[in-house]
Every structure is written in structure tokens, then in C-alpha cells.
Amino acid sequence: MALRFTGGLCGKLLVEHHGLIMNRRAFNTVIAITLSLILATGNLAGLHYIDKSIGPGNVQVIRTALDINAQKFTQWSFGLIPNIKTVPESEAAEQRMRVWARPGDYAGAEFLGITFGLSAIMWFTWINFLGFPGNMLLVRQRLLALLAAAILTISANLMFARMTTEFSSFNNILSTAFGYFSLGLNAGGIWFIHLLGRLGIGQLESRPSIPPNHTKDEKLSALLMSLVIAFIIGSIFRRVNLTLPNLPFDYVIWAITTIVFFNYYGYLPSKWIKGERPFGIVISIGATVITVFVWVGVQYFTGGSIGAGLFTDAGSPGLSLMLSFWLLFWLIVTNFMGKTSPLRTRAR
Amino acid sequence: MDEKREISEHALLSLERQTARLIEILKVTVIVLFTVLLSVPVLGAFFGLGKVTHYTGAAWSGVWLYGLLAVYAVNYWWSIMD
Numbered sequence: 001m002a003l004r005f006t007g008g009l010c011g012k013l014l015v016e017h018h019g020l021i022m023n024r025r026a027f028n029t030v031i032a033i034t035l036s037l038i039l040a041t042g043n044l045a046g047l048h049y050i051d052k053s054i055g056p057g058n059v060q061v062i063r064t065a066l067d068i069n070a071q072k073f074t075q076w077s078f079g080l081i082p083n084i085k086t087v088p089e090s091e092a093a094e095q096r097m098r099v100w101a102r103p104g105d106y107a108g109a110e111f112l113g114i115t116f117g118l119s120a121i122m123w124f125t126w127i128n129f130l131g132f133p134g135n136m137l138l139v140r141q142r143l144l145a146l147l148a149a150a151i152l153t154i155s156a157n158l159m160f161a162r163m164t165t166e167f168s169s170f171n172n173i174l175s176t177a178f179g180y181f182s183l184g185l186n187a188g189g190i191w192f193i194h195l196l197g198r199l200g201i202g203q204l205e206s207r208p209s210i211p212p213n214h215t216k217d218e219k220l221s222a223l224l225m226s227l228v229i230a231f232i233i234g235s236i237f238r239r240v241n242l243t244l245p246n247l248p249f250d251y252v253i254w255a256i257t258t259i260v261f262f263n264y265y266g267y268l269p270s271k272w273i274k275g276e277r278p279f280g281i282v283i284s285i286g287a288t289v290i291t292v293f294v295w296v297g298v299q300y301f302t303g304g305s306i307g308a309g310l311f312t313d314a315g316s317p318g319l320s321l322m323l324s325f326w327l328l329f330w331l332i333v334t335n336f337m338g339k340t341s342p343l344r345t346r347a348r
Numbered sequence: 349m350d351e352k353r354e355i356s357e358h359a360l361l362s363l364e365r366q367t368a369r370l371i372e373i374l375k376v377t378v379i380v381l382f383t384v385l386l387s388v389p390v391l392g393a394f395f396g397l398g399k400v401t402h403y404t405g406a407a408w409s410g411v412w413l414y415g416l417l418a419v420y421a422v423n424y425w426w427s428i429m430d
Contacts, residue, residue: 012391045355084387157408159412160408161408164407164408167393167395168394169370170379171391175406176409177406177407177408178406178407178409179405179406179409180406180409183406183409183412184406184408184409187409187412187413188412188415189414190419191383191412191415191416193421193422194379194419195376195379195380195419198372198375198376198379199372199376200369200372206375209426209427209428210371210426211425211426211427212428217393219424219425221389222424223421223425246405246406247405247409248405248406249406249409249413250412251411251428252410252413252414252416252417253413255417256413256416259417259421259424260420260424262424263420263423263424263427263429264429268427340429345394
């Protein structure tokens with residue numbers, strides 16, 4: 001994948017014209033973080049707008065019609081986009097309509113800290129794939145790949161939603177299928193852009209990067225150990241009721257975070273203290289803690305309408321996912337900052 | 349038989365590119381296969397056991413996230429970071 005870092009135009013200008021205000025790498029990192037947070041905000045704000053437009057007490061249902069045998073069937077455009085109408089909840093209940101979404105099923109504002117975390121990871125990955133700020137070669141091909149990933153994730157998620165409608169008897173289709181729709185969209189976005197990158201889109205060189213054989217044993221051990229560690233961490237969080245019952249994927253997020261940590265900082269603890277790695281680890285953990293407290297503040301000042309499931313009346317069920325998602329985000333950021341390299345090859 | 353085989357620069361480059369292409373295809377295959385494999389129990393719980401047991405869960409998000417597990421595991425397996 002095009003995840004390599006080179007000096008950026010903006011940073012170069014800043015350094016050359018204003019003297020050394022900020023390290024170019026640090027400047028580019030700040031730009032990338034800011035941009036990804038802005039894009040994630042736009043992403044979630046759009047979905048939150050849909051949530052708000054349903055209105056309290058209303059639900060979205062799929063329009064139905066009768067076929068030749070007088071059986072109800074749901075109506076879809078292009079086989080994927082449901083024909084939706086908004087009705088009062090009581091009417092949907094008494095006419096036994098199939099509920100597509102309730103207010104809050106798209107963005108998940110009550111647990112926005114969690115959905116926003118995944119969205120931030122997706123936008124940071126996409127910016128990183130684009131090579132902005134930094135290596136902007138092949139930008140047209142990479143933009144096309146991003147467009148393809150967006151179309152693929154939207155259509156695949158709509159397909160999943162339709163499968164849920166057709167093959168399960170559950171009501172509240174979006175929340176049954178995805179928890180919150182933004183989770184499906186953003187996770188699919190990350191998956192597809194990695195896949196398209198692996199298929200060679202937007203790459204300048206096609207040289208095989210074959211890892212040395214002596215690391216194979218270590219990597220196998222690390223992959224298995226990451227599952228063990230994720231199981232232990234997930235079980236502890238579940239035991240002390242710090243997980244959300246409607247989002248049961250905290251084990252797999254902890255496994256991903258552990259694997260990413262081993263990838264960037266090494267499996268053996270002796271590698272964690274090499275080069276700039278200790279700074280990277282400290283930045284990751286510190287920024288995660290700060291982020292969690294920022295979300296506690298957001299939840300406090302919005303009265304819980306926008307929150308993260310922390311310090312509520314029902315305890316802190318969002319803590320496991322908040323920590324794992326934001327730790328993953330900051331680990332990816334510290335890799336972008338170059339804090340994962342064990343050797344200082346040149347002055348940064 | 350003693351003489352060394354001459355391999356042209358072009359042949360080497362071609363071999364290298366074929367290797368790269370094969371490796372990338374292998375990576376994508378592993379990602380897709382593991383995504384499907386890991387999501388089988390989730391989908392089973394979602395579709396099959398819905399009538400028998402109590403199941404509430406974000407099924408398709410779970411599948412995407414198992415897919416990300418496969419992605420990051422493959423990235424780790426093929427990374428040259430020490």
C-alpha cells in the first residue's frame with residue numbers, strides 16, 4: 001500500500017519561508033489529524049442529520065405493495081435502496097410495518113465517541129492512502145480508488161441491509177444489521193481501501209517486499225498471542241460491565257489493536273525501547289487518555305445527547321470500545337509520525 | 349554443465365514483477381478467505397440461531413471488523429518492520 005511517507009509541499013513551504021517553526025513531519029501529521037477529524041465530523045454530522053430528520057416518536061419504514069397473490073413485499077430502487085417513508089411509531093406498530101430505522105440508528109449520537117473513533121480511523125487511512133500531505137504522485141489513480149472504495153462500501157452495506165430484511169425476521173433492520181449504520185460504512189471503507197491498495201492501485205513500484213525468514217516464528221507467535229491477549233482484555237472488560245451489549249465486537253477490536261501494536265512496535269518488549277519507539281508508545285497512550293477525557297467533557301456539556309457511554313447512570317459501558325478504537329487511531333497516527341522506526345537514519 | 353547460467357537483466361526484472369504480482373494476489377486471497385472464515389460463526393448466529401437463542405448483535409459490522417482483523421494480520425505477516 002501507498003503508506004510511505006515523504007516530505008510534503010505545505011511543510012516545505014512553511015519551513016523555508018518562516019524558518020523552523022515546526023518540524024515538517026510533525027506539521028504534516030497535524031494536518032493529517034486535523035483533516036481526518038474534520039472529514040469524520042462531516043461524515044457523522046450527515047448521518048446525525050438523517051437521525052434528527054426522522055424526528056422523535058417517528059420511525060422509518062420501507063414502503064410495501066401487494067403482489068398478485070396479495071402478499072406484502074418491500075419496495076427497493078435498483079434492488080438496493082429502500083423506498084422509505086417516515087411514520088409515527090404507533091402507526092407502524094398497529095399496521096405491523098417493517099421498521100427500517102429509529103432516530104439514532106444512523107450515527108449513534110449516544111455513543112458518538114465510539115462511532116466517531118472508527119470514522120476517524122477510516123479518514124486517516126484514506127488520507128494516508130491518498131498520500132496527503134506528502135507524496136502526491138499518482139493522485140488521480142488514488143482518488144479513483146477512493147471513489148471506488150466509497151461506492152463499494154455503500155453498495156455492499158446496502159446489500160447487507162437488504163439481506164437482513166429478506167432473510168431475518170428481525171425488526172429495526174439497520175440496528176440489527178450494523179448496530180449503527182456508520183459502523184458498517186466506515187469499517188467497510190477501511191476494508192475496501194486496503195484491498196484495492198493490495199491489488200496495486202496507486203502504487204509506483206511493484207517490488208515484492210518479502211520479510212526475512214527469521215521473523216516468521218516470531219510473527220506466528222505474535223498473531224496467536226494477540227488473540228490470547230484480546231481474549232483476556234475483552235473478558236476482563238466484559239466481567240466488570242464496561243462493554244456495550246448491542247456492540248459485541250470488542251474482542252476483535254482488541255485483537256486488531258494488539259496486532260497493530262506488535263506490527264509497529266515489535267512483539268518482543270526489548271524492541272519497544274529502541275529509537276523513537278518509547279515516545280510513540282507514550283504519545284499513543286497519552287493521546288488515548290486525553291481523547292477519552294475530551295469525550296467525557298463533550299458528553300457532560302451536551303447532557304448526554306452526544307456521548308461515549310462513559311460515567312452514565314448505567315456505569316461506563318462504552319469504555320472498552322472507546323479505549324480500543326482510540327488506541328488504534330493513535331497507534332496509526334504515531335506510525336505516520338515515524339515514531340515506529342527503530343533507527344534514526346536521518347535528522348527529522 | 350559447469351558454466352554458470354546467464355540471466356538477463358530483463359528476465360530478472362520480469363521474474364521480480366511476477367513474484368510481486370503473485371504475492372499481492374496471495375495477500376488479497378488470504379484477506380478475503382479469512383474474512384469469510386472468521387465471519388461464519390457470526391452469520392450463523394445471525395441467520396440460523398435467531399429462532400432458538402437470544403441473539404442481539406451488530407452482525408454485519410462484526411463481519412467488517414473480522415475483515416479488518418484479516419487485513420491487519422496480513423499486513424503484519426508481510427511487513428518488513430523489525
